[in-house]
Amino acid sequence: MNITEKILARASGKTQVSPGDVVFVNVDKVMVHDVSGPGVLAVFEKLRKKGMVIDKVWDPERVWVAEDHFVPAADKISAQNVVLLTNFTKQFGIKRHFKYGMGQYGICHTLSHEEAMVLPGEVYVGGDSHTNTTGALGAFAAGLGHTDVAYVLLNGKIWFKVPETLFFKINGKLPDHVMAKDLILKIIGDIGTDGAAYKTMQFGGTGISEMSVESRLTLTNMTTEAGAKSGIVEPDLKIREYLAARGVTKYDEVHGDTDAQYEKIYEYEGSEMEPVVAKPFSPANTVVARDLSSVELDKAYIGSCTGAKLEDLQAAAKILKGRTVKIRTEILPAAMSIFRKAMDTGLLKIFMDAGAVVGPPTCGACCGAHMGVLAKDEICISTTNRNFPGRMGHVESQTYLASPLVAAASAVTGKITDPRDLK
Numbered sequence: 567m568n569i570t571e572k573i574l575a576r577a578s579g580k581t582q583v584s585p586g587d588v589v590f591v592n593v594d595k596v597m598v599h600d601v602s603g604p605g606v607l608a609v610f611e612k613l614r615k616k617g618m619v620i621d622k623v624w625d626p627e628r629v630w631v632a633e634d635h636f637v638p639a640a641d642k643i644s645a646q647n648v649v650l651l652t653n654f655t656k657q658f659g660i661k662r663h664f665k666y667g668m669g670q671y672g673i674c675h676t677l678s679h680e681e682a683m684v685l686p687g688e689v690y691v692g693g694d695s696h697t698n699t700t701g702a703l704g705a706f707a708a709g710l711g712h713t714d715v716a717y718v719l720l721n722g723k724i725w726f727k728v729p730e731t732l733f734f735k736i737n738g739k740l741p742d743h744v745m746a747k748d749l750i751l752k753i754i755g756d757i758g759t760d761g762a763a764y765k766t767m768q769f770g771g772t773g774i775s776e777m778s779v780e781s782r783l784t785l786t787n788m789t790t791e792a793g794a795k796s797g798i799v800e801p802d803l804k805i806r807e808y809l810a811a812r813g814v815t816k817y818d819e820v821h822g823d824t825d826a827q828y829e830k831i832y833e834y835e836g837s838e839m840e841p842v843v844a845k846p847f848s849p850a851n852t853v854v855a856r857d858l859s860s861v862e863l864d865k866a867y868i869g870s871c872t873g874a875k876l877e878d879l880q881a882a883a884k885i886l887k888g889r890t891v892k893i894r895t896e897i898l899p900a901a902m903s904i905f906r907k908a909m910d911t912g913l914l915k916i917f918m919d920a921g922a923v924v925g926p927p928t929c930g931a932c933c934g935a936h937m938g939v940l941a942k943d944e945i946c947i948s949t950t951n952r953n954f955p956g957r958m959g960h961v962e963s964q965t966y967l968a969s970p971l972v973a974a975a976s977a978v979t980g981k982i983t984d985p986r987d988l989k
């Protein structure tokens with residue numbers, strides 16, 4: 567069995583599972599945020615109307631809650647949703663509620679690794695499609711809809727069909743000007759937005775062992791854009807060090823067997839990778855950044871669970887240091903802990919000296935909700951993961967997806983720019 571099959575076998579009390587089997591698994595952790603939380607509570611209300619008594623969740627210690635999509639409250643409805651979440655965590659005794667304006671808070675998928683909320687070998691589900699992100703820590707991590715999350719909250723279990731696994735073997739390190747974002751855009755461009763439909767995308771090879779944990783998280787984050795049920799990387803020393811730095815050393819790692827089976831193996835030569843950009847309106851609409859050097863931009867956005875981890879901000883700072891932005895540039899670290907590290911290490915000063923605006927963690931601009939939406943016909947280069955019509959604002963706006971290096975280089979020139987071409 568491969569790592570995903572072994573995790574699902576262990577969680578369902580079986581010695582052997584195969585792709586296609588339906589298993590009923592014990593869940594280790596579950597997350598809801600300020601969009602899915604109220605949706606799940608609406609399911610509870612429906613069940614109550616049918617006479618069900620709901621006065622506790624299966625295990626309040628295994629539930630955590632993030633305020634991220636519409637904070638700072640974008641309007642009256644989002645303000646009300648935060649009140650709903652607060653009442654929910656109080657009523658059910660859920661202590662891990664990351665609240666806007668009270669110390670650490672941020673985008674759910676960023677907190678999941680920054681706060682070591684999920685550990686190797688675990689089954690983690692969340693009310694958000696990019697829950698796949700945390701698979702980079704060696705866990706089975708998948709997004710669920712409101713009804714399924716409600717079921718997990720009450721029972722601590724859920725069913726899964728064991729997915730087939732596609733293995734992406736990356737040989738050798740990526741060049742300096744290329745980031746994990748370029749690699750995953752290249753892969754999605756190759757396999758398409760349904761190329762991994764209900765499959766697991768596993769990443770391995772020397773290119774992955776050389777890669778930082780934060781970079782691996784960019785890969786697994788975007789497996790959702792290829793339709794994958796989950797994304798995963800086998801845990802190694804880097805993961806152990808990452809978790810130890812967060813005070814966690816006890817967990818039960820799972821590794822695939824040496825003769826593990828995969829549906830298909832794809833190979834990529836790391837050193838041959840180039841900066842890649844996804845054009846509107848699909849993450850699979852990819853070309854090399856250099857082919858787009860005539861595209862004029864209105865905005866550069868460096869933010870989101872995909873592109874505003876510390877390493878992403880460091881990459882942007884490398885470009886922006888001593889330079890000035892030519893277009894409106896918004897930089898929103900993905901969690902307060904990252905914001906603080908960026909402040910302590912001088913990154914925020916570099917951004918502000920360059921003329922960019924630095925703002926609080928939020929999903930707002932990424933999902934076109936608030937805090938920087940695009941106007942009609944505006945064109946944005948963004949470190950986020952989706953560029954469907956209207957994703958970041960007006961339905962006739964356009965988003966190009968890119969790495970933080972490409973986004974920062976483009977902010978400086980006002981046109982899509984390969985970082986190698988920046989004077």
Ligand SMILES: CC(C)[C@H](C(=O)O)[C@@H](O)C(=O)O
Pocket residue numbers: 601602635693694695696929933
């Ligand atoms: C709003 C939320 C449910 C949504 C998701 O599930 O992915 C959002 O995070 C997104 O990226 O589109």
Ligand code: SF4
Pocket residue numbers: 635673674675694696869870871872928929932933950951
């Ligand atoms: S930052 Fe964007 S992609 Fe990530 S959870 Fe928020 S809305 Fe979804």
